[in-house]
Amino acid sequence: MTPFKLTDELLVEIRELISDHKNVGLRAMMKEFHYADIAEIADELTIDEATYLIKLLDSEKTSDILAEMDEDVREAVLNNLSAKEIAGELEELDTDDAADIVSELPQEIVQRVISEIEDKEHAKDIVDLLRYDEDSAGGLMAKELVKVNENWNVLTCVKEMRAQAENVTRVHSIYVVDDDDKLKGRLSLKDLLTNSTKTHIKVGYISKVDAVNVNEKGEEVARIMSKYDLEAIPVVDEIGRLVGRITIDDIVDVIREEADKDYQLAAGISQDVEADDSIWELTRARLPWLILGLFGGLGAAAIMGGFEEMIAKHAILFFFTPLIAAMAGNVGVQSSAIIVQGLANDDLKGGIANRLWKEMLLALLNGIILAVLLLLFTWLWKGDFNTALAISISLIAVIVVAGIIGTFIPLFLNQRGIDPAIATGPFITTSNDIFGILIYFFIAKSVLGI
Amino acid sequence: MTPFKLTDELLVEIRELISDHKNVGLRAMMKEFHYADIAEIADELTIDEATYLIKLLDSEKTSDILAEMDEDVREAVLNNLSAKEIAGELEELDTDDAADIVSELPQEIVQRVISEIEDKEHAKDIVDLLRYDEDSAGGLMAKELVKVNENWNVLTCVKEMRAQAENVTRVHSIYVVDDDDKLKGRLSLKDLLTNSTKTHIKVGYISKVDAVNVNEKGEEVARIMSKYDLEAIPVVDEIGRLVGRITIDDIVDVIREEADKDYQLAAGISQDVEADDSIWELTRARLPWLILGLFGGLGAAAIMGGFEEMIAKHAILFFFTPLIAAMAGNVGVQSSAIIVQGLANDDLKGGIANRLWKEMLLALLNGIILAVLLLLFTWLWKGDFNTALAISISLIAVIVVAGIIGTFIPLFLNQRGIDPAIATGPFITTSNDIFGILIYFFIAKSVLGI
Numbered sequence: 001m002t003p004f005k006l007t008d009e010l011l012v013e014i015r016e017l018i019s020d021h022k023n024v025g026l027r028a029m030m031k032e033f034h035y036a037d038i039a040e041i042a043d044e045l046t047i048d049e050a051t052y053l054i055k056l057l058d059s060e061k062t063s064d065i066l067a068e069m070d071e072d073v074r075e076a077v078l079n080n081l082s083a084k085e086i087a088g089e090l091e092e093l094d095t096d097d098a099a100d101i102v103s104e105l106p107q108e109i110v111q112r113v114i115s116e117i118e119d120k121e122h123a124k125d126i127v128d129l130l131r132y133d134e135d136s137a138g139g140l141m142a143k144e145l146v147k148v149n150e151n152w153n154v155l156t157c158v159k160e161m162r163a164q165a166e167n168v169t170r171v172h173s174i175y176v177v178d179d180d181d182k183l184k185g186r187l188s189l190k191d192l193l194t195n196s197t198k199t200h201i202k203v204g205y206i207s208k209v210d211a212v213n214v215n216e217k218g219e220e221v222a223r224i225m226s227k228y229d230l231e232a233i234p235v236v237d238e239i240g241r242l243v244g245r246i247t248i249d250d251i252v253d254v255i256r257e258e259a260d261k262d263y264q265l266a267a268g269i270s271q272d273v274e275a276d277d278s279i280w281e282l283t284r285a286r287l288p289w290l291i292l293g294l295f296g297g298l299g300a301a302a303i304m305g306g307f308e309e310m311i312a313k314h315a316i317l318f319f320f321t322p323l324i325a326a327m328a329g330n331v332g333v334q335s336s337a338i339i340v341q342g343l344a345n346d347d348l349k350g351g352i353a354n355r356l357w358k359e360m361l362l363a364l365l366n367g368i369i370l371a372v373l374l375l376l377f378t379w380l381w382k383g384d385f386n387t388a389l390a391i392s393i394s395l396i397a398v399i400v401v402a403g404i405i406g407t408f409i410p411l412f413l414n415q416r417g418i419d420p421a422i423a424t425g426p427f428i429t430t431s432n433d434i435f436g437i438l439i440y441f442f443i444a445k446s447v448l449g450i
Numbered sequence: 451m452t453p454f455k456l457t458d459e460l461l462v463e464i465r466e467l468i469s470d471h472k473n474v475g476l477r478a479m480m481k482e483f484h485y486a487d488i489a490e491i492a493d494e495l496t497i498d499e500a501t502y503l504i505k506l507l508d509s510e511k512t513s514d515i516l517a518e519m520d521e522d523v524r525e526a527v528l529n530n531l532s533a534k535e536i537a538g539e540l541e542e543l544d545t546d547d548a549a550d551i552v553s554e555l556p557q558e559i560v561q562r563v564i565s566e567i568e569d570k571e572h573a574k575d576i577v578d579l580l581r582y583d584e585d586s587a588g589g590l591m592a593k594e595l596v597k598v599n600e601n602w603n604v605l606t607c608v609k610e611m612r613a614q615a616e617n618v619t620r621v622h623s624i625y626v627v628d629d630d631d632k633l634k635g636r637l638s639l640k641d642l643l644t645n646s647t648k649t650h651i652k653v654g655y656i657s658k659v660d661a662v663n664v665n666e667k668g669e670e671v672a673r674i675m676s677k678y679d680l681e682a683i684p685v686v687d688e689i690g691r692l693v694g695r696i697t698i699d700d701i702v703d704v705i706r707e708e709a710d711k712d713y714q715l716a717a718g719i720s721q722d723v724e725a726d727d728s729i730w731e732l733t734r735a736r737l738p739w740l741i742l743g744l745f746g747g748l749g750a751a752a753i754m755g756g757f758e759e760m761i762a763k764h765a766i767l768f769f770f771t772p773l774i775a776a777m778a779g780n781v782g783v784q785s786s787a788i789i790v791q792g793l794a795n796d797d798l799k800g801g802i803a804n805r806l807w808k809e810m811l812l813a814l815l816n817g818i819i820l821a822v823l824l825l826l827f828t829w830l831w832k833g834d835f836n837t838a839l840a841i842s843i844s845l846i847a848v849i850v851v852a853g854i855i856g857t858f859i860p861l862f863l864n865q866r867g868i869d870p871a872i873a874t875g876p877f878i879t880t881s882n883d884i885f886g887i888l889i890y891f892f893i894a895k896s897v898l899g900i
Contacts, residue, residue: 003674006799036677044799224453226706227486229699231681248698249679252705256676259709260791266716267787267874268780275792276799279812286784287816293780294820297773298827304769311768315761318768319754322883323747325772329779330718330743330876334736337717341710342725349456349494349726362729366737370744377748424717426780433772 004037011044018049023056035061039068047073051080059085063092066101075104083109087116090126096142096250098122099129129244137221138214140254141235141244144168147175150184150202157187157201172232175242176205183234183242185209211236214243221246222254223346261421262344266337268293268426289426296430300325300437307441310450316382317444320391321437327370327395328402328436329429335359335406336424343414344421352411356404363403367396390447394440401439402432454487461494468499473506485511489518497523501530509535513542516551525554533559537566540576546592546700548572549579579694587671588664590704591685591694594618597625600634600652607637607651622682625692626655633684633692635659661686664693671696672704673796711871712794716787718743718876739876746880750775750887757891760900766832767894770841771887777820777845778852778886779879785809785856786874793864794871802861806854813853817846840897844890851889852882 017026030038030053038057042050042065050069054062054077066074066089078086078101086105090098090113102110117123125143132138146164148157161174174187185207211234212221225233225248235244261272268289273281304321311318339355342348348355371392378388406428410420467476480488480503488507492500492515500519504512504527516524516539528536528551536555540548540563552560567573575593582588596614598607611624624637635657661684662671675683675698685694711722718739723731754771761768789805792798798805821842828838856878860870 003670034678036679220453226699226702228484229486231698248681248702249676252676252698252702255702255705256709256795259706259713260795263709263713263716263787263791266713267783269784269787273788274795274797275788275805276797279808279815282788282812283815286812287819289784290777290780290816290820291823293776294773294823297770297776298824300772300776301766301769302831304772305766308765311761311765315758315768316751316755318761318765318771319751320747321768321772322750322754322775322887323744325775326743326747326750326779326879326883327740329776329879330740331736333717333875334719334739337713337719338723338725338732341713345706345710345724347724347726355725358729362732362736365729365733366740369737370740373741373744374748381752425783429776429779433776437772 004033004040006037006040006044011041014041015045015049018045018052026053026056030057030061035064036068038065039070042077043070043073047076047080051077054081055085059088059092063089063097067093067097071104074101078105083112084116086113087118091117091119091122094142094144095122095125095129096140096244098126099139100134102126103130103134132214135218136214137212137216137218137235137246138244140218140221140250141214141246143244145175145234145242145245146173147177147242148187148201150176150178150205152201154201154204172245172247173234175209175234175245176201177242181242182240183209183211183236186234209234211242212246213238218254219258222251222258225251226255258344262340262424265421266333266340266424293426293430296433299434303434303437303441307445310441310445314387314444314448314450316378316384316387317391317441320378321440323374324395324398324436324440325433328398328432331363331366331399331402332406332428332432333424335363335403336410336420336428339407339410340420340424343410352408352415355407355411359403359407360400363400364396367399370399371396386448390444391440393447394443397443398436398439401435405432405435454483454490456487456490456494461491464491465495465499468495468502476503476506480507480511485514486518488515489520492527493520493523497526497530501527504531505535509538509542513539513547517543517547521554524551528555533562534566536563537568541567541569541572544592544594545572545575545579546590546694548576549589550584552576553580553584582664585668586664587662587666587668587685587696588694590668590671590700591664591696593694595625595684595692595695596623597627597692598637598651600626600628600655602651604651604654622695622697623684625659625684625695626651627692631692632690633659633661633686636684659684662696663688668704669708672701672708675701676705708794712790712874715871716783716790716874743876743880746883749884753884753888753891757895760891760895764837764894764898764900766828766834766837767841767891770828771890773824774845774848774886774890775883778848778882781813781816781849781852782856782878782882783874785813785853786860786870786878789857789860790870790874793860802858802865805857805861809853809857810850813850814846817849820849821845836898840894841890843897844893847893848886848889851885855882855885 014029017029042053045053050073054065066077090101093101102113105113114123114127129138129143146161146168148160152160175183176185176187178184185205186209187201187205210224210228210230212224214235214237221233224230231248233246234242235246237243269285270288271285273285300321304318374395375388375392378391379385382388409423409428413423414420467479492503495503500523504515516527540551543551552563555563564573564577579588579593594617596611596618598610602610625633626635626637628634635655636659637651637655660674660678660680662674664685664687671683674680681698683696684692685696687693719735720738721735723735750771754768824845825838825842828841829835832838859873859878863873864870
């Protein structure tokens with residue numbers, strides 16, 4: 001397999017084919033590409049060009065292209081399509097992807113689009129999915145699945161399954177339900193290959209089956225599926241009826257998005273932005289955190305202003321404020337990041353008190369090592385042992401406090417049901433800057449006996 | 451499904467059962483748990499307790515438990531097992547998990563363990579896998595797969611497949627090969643359900659099949675599988691022979707590890723540590739970055755020492771150094787993070803020059819907004835317009851330079867084949883601290899006409 005690479009030359013060629021209406025060549029070229037690659041191409045075209053491309057190709061392929069496209073581009077392209085055309089695309093998609101697209105449509109056309117869908121069962125399933133929160137199991141699941149009744153025999157099952165499998169892109173498991181549609185267990189495809197066709201369903205199925213409630217959070221579904229190495233999980237409603245299933249490819253997206261979000265928050269970027277977004281979007285995502293940092297810096301300046309009388313005799317103390325702020329910030333980010341990651345991977349054991357105690361010991365160990373280094377350098381540089389000692393002792397205190405704050409805040413937020421990831425990055429560095437500089441001057445002052 | 455939750459009470463109960471040698475109760479209890487849950491329990495036990503548990507249970511279950519356990523705990527437990535016992539565990543595992551475990555064993559016992567494996571074919575497959583880099587497709591793949599020869603008819607295939615499927619935990623695709631074992635295409639399980647059994651293989655299979663080379667990087671395999679929504683991908687050698695397959699559950703782990711690593715690097719934590727690791731391990735992961743920060747701080751102090759003559763008349767300039775350093779750091783982290791993420795998700799289009807130009811405009815916009823705020827606050831606070839202006843103009847310059855450095859370094863590293871993620875976090879904040887403070891004093895000095 002030669003991996004697809006969208007080069008500038010290829011893009012120019014496609015644009016020319018579009019502007020010259022070379023439909024035959026365009027269709028032939030697109031036939032060779034995977035829909036995910038065409039989606040990548042469409043994201044780089046203008047909206048009119050992308051619309052032209054979508055209208056040109058068969059809806060069997062364009063539906064998948066649309067499902068993979070960038071949300072903004074897709075919305076704009078759909079705006080150029082009629083309700084009937086959109087319905088044609090939805091017809092080809094699995095219910096979960098179709099529902100995602102419908103949920104982005106302007107309210108006023110949703111009903112027209114839905115009523116244009118010819119397969120009424122499919123339309124009903126899409127509407128069913130619309131009521132779930134997009135971050136819940138219900139928002140992630142598809143209605144397409146293969147299920148058999150526990151009261152059937154294998155021969156009936158095979159016939160029914162063949163019919164159902166026509167609508168299901170990937171068959172992972174065959175779910176077994178009772179007459180009330182309640183999930184009872186599953187038949188694996190392996191059983192299908194290895195079992196004799198004479199076996200009766202009721203005696204042959206695996207009754208232990210992992211399932212998630214339709215209101216479960218997407219993040220929790222991801223945790224369960226990756227912990228238990230599941231490739232699909234059935235979704236049940238409050239009374240145990242089978243309502244859908246979630247496949248691992250959707251979970252891969254959840255994991256990626258979750259990781260991206262935490263990473264961005266740690267870097268002081270809110271909202272979901274990408275490098276290719278506009279300067280305006282990027283500013284909205286970045287500026288608020290910078291303003292927070294600005295106010296932190298003003299706070300630090302105000303604190304230093306309060307110690308101004310020391311500047312004449314101990315100017316050197318002021319030279320070390322960036323060092324103190326940097327160390328407080330670094331330690332705070334390290335300790336909060338490790339807590340946020342532990343919470344995300346659900347592998348934090350033990351209580352808050354234990355964590356704080358451990359972080360204190362850790363910060364103390366790191367602090368002493370760093371303080372010794374700092375003491376030696378500063379003493380050699382300025383030849384003033386007392387000042388060097390005062391700065392170094394302050395550094396230990398600052399590091400310990402920074403570590404404790406960095407550990408406590410995400411644990412506290414998590415206990416309150418707030419996403420602990422917001423506590424990383426600029427939030428922790430800014431608060432630690434202020435606390436750090438305050439502690440530093442207080443301790444340095446008393447060590448120097450001023 | 452009630453999700454499993456490892457409580458302190460449960461852990462105490464298990465430990466008591468172990469210390470009292472209540473084997474019947476212990477076996478009965480473990481029978482109810484999923485192997486991934488038992489692995490979670492084992493990680494919290496002492497090595498002796500975990501060994502006791504592993505020796506107590508059937509190797510059919512313990513092999514999976516071992517595969518899921520924390521690497522450190524597993525290594526210690528395996529140390530307590532004989533070569534024959536380890537071989538028994540490996541016998542039960544898929545070749546990829548078995549090879550991972552073998553690669554952790556001390557060199558001197560590897561050969562003994564391998565020779566104790568009764569299934570010689572399995573042993574050979576494990577040894578084959580050992581030669582691949584663990585981050586490559588070869589290191590991720592398993593040898594277990596279902597393949598049919600294109601020259602067979604469907605009836606032969608079904609018989610062969612049934613035999614092969616016995617050894618394969620999950621059947622995703624049936625691969626079609628020629629007489630030389632070269633990958634020709636695949637048969638989907640859906641085809642199996644929907645096609646008549648009379649169809650001949652040679653005419654019926656899908657000849658377009660994505661495959662990766664055995665030396666492909668794990669990260670790239672993850673990108674391909676998640677882009678094309680693949681649940682399994684065949685792996686071929688240099689001449690196109692089918693040598694294994696990679697399943698999506700292994701890729702989920704790759705994605706998680708990759709994201710964790712980037713997140714940790716951004717937070718200034720090297721190596722793969724968790725909150726529950728020892729203080730010593732955590733120190734080794736955190737201290738180097740803190741020492742880097744310390745030297746950065748010393749550099750900043752030295753720069754400020756060089757401007758000492760300004761302290762008498764313009765002490766206020768020194769009060770703003772933590773603000774300048776914080777802003778330089780924040781902007782640098784933001785811009786580098788967005789580049790690192792764009793590179794990881796492979797959605798950066800266009801060249802370095804374009805990126806730098808865009809970041810410069812963005813930094814200029816943000817810088818001007820922040821500088822106006824700073825100007826107003828400082829002017830109102832100190833009543834000295836000239837100084838406020840000098841600080842604000844410097845701030846703009848510092849932000850623009852920080853943005854450019856933050857954008858350039860990861861792009862540069864990436865071009866050199868170095869992981870750009872190391873450029874985030876303390877690395878960028880420290881270098882930006884120094885550059886920021888240097889630029890700040892130079893510009894402030896010339897604006898104030900000193």
